[in-house]
Amino acid sequence: MLVGGNGAGMPVILGRPISPLGDLDQDRGVLRGERLELRDKILMFPYAVGSSVGSYVLYSLAAKGLSPSAIFVEKADLMLVSGCALGGIPLIELRDEYDNMRNRLSVCQRAFFSARVPDLLEITCGGTP
Amino acid sequence: MDLTGEEERAASGEMGEALAAAYRVLLAVGELLGARRLIRVSSAHLSGVNYANIGDPGLEFLERFSASAKVSVPTTVNPCGADLYDPPGHVPRGFLEKQLAIRDAYLRMGCAESFTCAPYELESLQPPGSHVSWAESSAAIFANSELGLITNRESGISALASAIAGRTPEGGMHLAENRAPRYALRVDGAALKDGGLSYLDYQLIAYYAASRTSADVMALVGIERPPRSVVKLMAAAVGAAGPSSMFVFSDSPPRDSEVESLSRDDLVNLRREMSGSGSMEVSSAMAILGCPFYGADELSTVAAAIEGRRSSPRLFVQTSRAVELSAPRAAAAIGRSGATLLRCACYPLSPADEWLNASVVYTDSMKAVHYMRKRGVNAYLRSAAEILKGFTS
Numbered sequence: 001m002l003v004g005g006n007g008a009g010m011p012v013i014l015g016r017p018i019s020p021l022g023d024l025d026q027d028r029g030v031l032r033g034e035r036l037e038l039r040d041k042i043l044m045f046p047y048a049v050g051s052s053v054g055s056y057v058l059y060s061l062a063a064k065g066l067s068p069s070a071i072f073v074e075k076a077d078l079m080l081v082s083g084c085a086l087g088g089i090p091l092i093e094l095r096d097e098y099d100n101m102r103n104r105l106s107v108c109q110r111a112f113f114s115a116r117v118p119d120l121l122e123i124t125c126g127g128t129p
Numbered sequence: 130m131d132l133t134g135e136e137e138r139a140a141s142g143e144m145g146e147a148l149a150a151a152y153r154v155l156l157a158v159g160e161l162l163g164a165r166r167l168i169r170v171s172s173a174h175l176s177g178v179n180y181a182n183i184g185d186p187g188l189e190f191l192e193r194f195s196a197s198a199k200v201s202v203p204t205t206v207n208p209c210g211a212d213l214y215d216p217p218g219h220v221p222r223g224f225l226e227k228q229l230a231i232r233d234a235y236l237r238m239g240c241a242e243s244f245t246c247a248p249y250e251l252e253s254l255q256p257p258g259s260h261v262s263w264a265e266s267s268a269a270i271f272a273n274s275e276l277g278l279i280t281n282r283e284s285g286i287s288a289l290a291s292a293i294a295g296r297t298p299e300g301g302m303h304l305a306e307n308r309a310p311r312y313a314l315r316v317d318g319a320a321l322k323d324g325g326l327s328y329l330d331y332q333l334i335a336y337y338a339a340s341r342t343s344a345d346v347m348a349l350v351g352i353e354r355p356p357r358s359v360v361k362l363m364a365a366a367v368g369a370a371g372p373s374s375m376f377v378f379s380d381s382p383p384r385d386s387e388v389e390s391l392s393r394d395d396l397v398n399l400r401r402e403m404s405g406s407g408s409m410e411v412s413s414a415m416a417i418l419g420c421p422f423y424g425a426d427e428l429s430t431v432a433a434a435i436e437g438r439r440s441s442p443r444l445f446v447q448t449s450r451a452v453e454l455s456a457p458r459a460a461a462a463i464g465r466s467g468a469t470l471l472r473c474a475c476y477p478l479s480p481a482d483e484w485l486n487a488s489v490v491y492t493d494s495m496k497a498v499h500y501m502r503k504r505g506v507n508a509y510l511r512s513a514a515e516i517l518k519g520f521t522s
Binding site for chain 2: 001002003021026052053055056057059060063076077078079081082083084085086088091117118
């Protein structure tokens with residue numbers, strides 16, 4: 001757990017890393033490749049790549065109310081941590097728990113989470129597809 | 130992390146959202162580093178100023194954030210992408226306007242009007258042993274390696290959070306046990322022949338070592354500590370080549386360090402790769418000196434070499450406004466020669482080569498060569514003496 005918070009969203013599980021600068025449109029709040037709105041989503045991907053300017057993109061999304069409800073990653077880095085922390089986007093680093101969580105969330109239409117630093121995470125699945 | 134009562138209140142938002150955001154960053158970075166508490170810092174140095182680097186996302190962030198954020202410790206900031214004091218005609222107006230807006234945002238937050246990558250060339254440096262929070266890898270590495278200051282290689286945002294909160298997580302380089310070398314590069318005696326090492330060689334050695342290791346601290350074995358101005362260039366080369374935060378000079382490989390060797394052939398090959406061969410093609414080229422930014426001594430040395438000669442305006446000499454004001458005669462001599470003095474601009478990291486339609490860039494900084502080549506520029510490492518000879522008559 002790197003940035004805590006409570007919330008809910010539809011899990012969006014990506015098999016590839018994300019470059020916040022480039023992959024996320026900070027003006028429209030969408031994931032460019034998938035053309036998917038980020039709001040009200042739990043965005044899950046293994047790790048981030050790309051320019052450290054990505055921190056600013058995450059902050060701007062949050063400041064405009066366009067950010068995902070939370071970001072779940074296998075491994076976090078300074079860019080992701082800075083951007084999420086600044087914007088108040090809950091950021092959960094799962095490490096060894098990543099695959100488990102991915103399996104759990106993959107059958108979940110909407111998940112509710114409660115995350116507290118350093119290591120409390122509760123997940124409830126609210127309805128299956 | 131264990132927070133004091135005051136820190137708890139600040140983190141909870143009782144003292145404003147900007148301060149709470151700064152604490153969120155420090156707590157999250159602290160978790161990432163495994164730190165147990167926050168410690169006070171006596172200064173901060175921020176990166177994230179050049180519009181060519183941070184673009185519109187950075188500008189938008191700074192405009193929003195600076196509306197309420199204020200720094201609480203002396204804070205200096207990195208260079209801009211263009212000289213804002215006397216902008217040369219080749220800088221596009223749109224770029225200049227956005228760069229000015231970025232400058233204003235940092236000044237609004239209370240940062241010093243510094244705009245330099247070498248904050249240690251300014252006055253009022255903290256005493257050795259002080260904990261600071263410096264972004265800009267060349268400055269952070271120089272702080273640890275030469276000045277006896279203690280800092281992690283911060284990101285622009287983590288350093289900004291430290292500047293606002295006046296604190297940094299006590300992890301990484303702030304802990305004495307993490308400041309021992311875990312990697313050593315032994316420079317073969319044979320590499321030292323041929324009349325010893327030039328200051329370009331020192332940079333190449335530092336660059337090579339840093340590209341070989343992810344150790345926080347590395348040792349260079351078998352070479353003497355060069356003058357401060359050369360250590361400065363080495364620190365910049367280390368920051369460009371790898372993740373290390375500090376380097377030391379030692380007679381023999383430190384205990385518990387992984388040891389590699391650099392042979393004479395390695396050095397000759399690296400020199401050839403970075404410097405190219407033959408004489409300089411000056412007509413469509415430009416040249417950059419002062420990466421990292423010159424201090425007063427270096428500015429005076431160049432001024433003395435250029436005095437009485439006529440320089441191409443495409444010879445750029447980078448320093449800060451404060452250093453220019455502290456060495457007015459040297460600055461004036463460089464200006465009189467026809468060379469272009471830049472007092473807050475970092476041309477290796479701005480599209481200056483495009484603005485000037487330069488097909489080749491010469492510089493005596495390995496860091497500058499590294500980043501310009503990454504952008505696809507034909508950049509070559511040549512000594513200041515050779516550059517001054519080629520670009521003046």
